[in-house]
Amino acid sequence: MSVEALRYQRGSLSILDQLLLPQRTVYQQLAGVRAAWQAIRDMKVRGAPAIAIVGCLSLAVELHQREDDVKEDLATFALESLDYLVTARPTAVNMAQAARELSDFVASEVKRPDSTAESLKENLISRIEGLLEKDVSNNKCIGSHGAEHILSRAKTDKVIILTHCNTGSLATAGYGTALGVIRSLWSTGRLERVYCTETRPYNQGARLTAYELVQEKIPATLIADSMVSVAMKEKGISAVVVGADRIVANGDTANKIGTYQLAIAARHHGIPFYVAAPSTSCDLALESGEQIVIEERPGAELTDVNGVRVAAPGIGVWNPAFDITPHNLITAGIVTEFGVHDPSELRKVLLDKTLPTQHTIPTIPR
Template identity: 55%
Template sequence: MVLEAIHYCRGELSILNQLLLPQSAQYEMVGGVQDAWHAIRDMKVRGAPAIAAVGCLSLAVELVHKDFSTTEEVAEFVSEKLACLVSARPTAVNMTREAQALEEELRDMIRKEGSTAVGVRDWLVTKIEGIPERDIQVNRDIGQHGARHIVEHTRGQKIVILTHCNTGALATCGYGTALGVVRTLHEAGTLERVYCTETRPYNQAVVVGADRIVANGDVANKLGTFSLALAAQHHQIPFYVAAPCSSWDPKLPCGSSVVIEERAAAELTHINGQRIAAQGIDVWNPAFDITPANLITGGIITEFGVFPAADLTAALLASKS
């Protein structure tokens, strides 16, 4: 059975509520953008690619059930809804990138001679509905590039992989980035274990995901990534980041420019509504930390290949030209 965290058919969207895992697997309907905003903000949906997919698909649900008089009305509606979705989890850049791309293409579509409100709406719905399939293909490409690069640098030995903050199909539309690399290694028969306990650096690697990669190669990812990168450097274990190009944000120069989302104190002081910390305890609950590019010793794995972190921006700009 293949795990699916997102179920969509035209006009209907449901998500696996990850707050209830592992005790139960329950799907909840997402009736539109406001439902998606709360699901993303409350972390029922997790993983930057999944956040972007659920956000955009929730917009498609609303579009299917709404009539418009003019193309300008479509554009105004879409812009407002996308702005709302972007605000849900601001550190993860994928939703922002998808929103920008959709708005740019929508403007181009509206400018075409003979465009109508119905035609533009239906085109946009179809465009959004293609996001899950594109995400899975990007993940497969990441898996292939990452697995090939790791195998080439491990002297033909069985490989031990440690992953952090990536849950495969739970974080994407069905395959995974860091776990996509693991899956490809497993299918090739070169994977020994998916954790890291031995001290043989020649056949080990750490692979993590990313919520945002900035221009100089610094990476924002789930809290604990930075300390893991330091440990990997100390033990001379290659440290990789696996992420789609939609996680790349060349507009920000370095990691210190990233606004780190802070979560509610209750996430640390309560479990299932029951307080586990003493009254009056101060809480600082950042959701992400920044890993400097120089600690990403293995490279950044994208759908276009594996690149040194410091060279990522130049490489991706060249690949898109």
């Protein structure tokens, strides 16, 4: 059973406070949009898919509580709320994509002559709730496609995977993206071990990925970020699988800081490098990774550990939260709910596809 990053029922939303993991498991109630914005900003909830789902569900909770008589007033509130949620963290594109989709839906509903404030509220809440189910379904497809691709090219009966940051249930609505691939591999009996990085400076790997792997009894080893190259050299790594907060038209990807160096090291050692993310993380409006806005986090995340200063006072700090991996370093492919594709093919695949409500999950060789 996957860890629950959020708990939702109509009119109520709570999130697992990831700042307290792994020492404490505490769920925090979110009363509405402003509470969700702060939780996202503070990284109590993180991971591009989870940010979008929690942001949208917080709007659903607040909509449920409102009693507007004029549909235009309700629409204005919804549109302003969506715009506000997008500002919480700029690099991850999923919230912006969801905001655009829901804004278009609101505009369409308002124009319908027979719509009312009540019907708009009900239809918008239902639409948002559908995003939750869709994210889990997409993640399971990503996991199966990625596992199938890795195993079809494996040179050994069991594979060893290296991953970075947290891309599991805690970063999504459930199951996970890169960690979903690992879950799918484990379910086949053909996963020998996972190596997960600590993911400095925020330690999402040590605190969150390690937590999920231990909870599900998947064999795993924690390593420091600076150990990845020697791990590739000495530990028989079969493939590197990471997530993405944004994938642009040419296949460049933004992901947690440290991903770029993993891709370089994997290329040097001849190890397949995969990026796993839903199509909602793809932003075809941007041509290359150079156009992605990279969030910079507070310097204290680097200089302090649990509130205790460990760096020399007076030292300058540069703390970008993400880096860009060029498409030519993504040697094995980008895994979405549609399959595994070369970065150069991804734009065409996405333009050719429409998002069906269900996807066929492939059979994984055992």
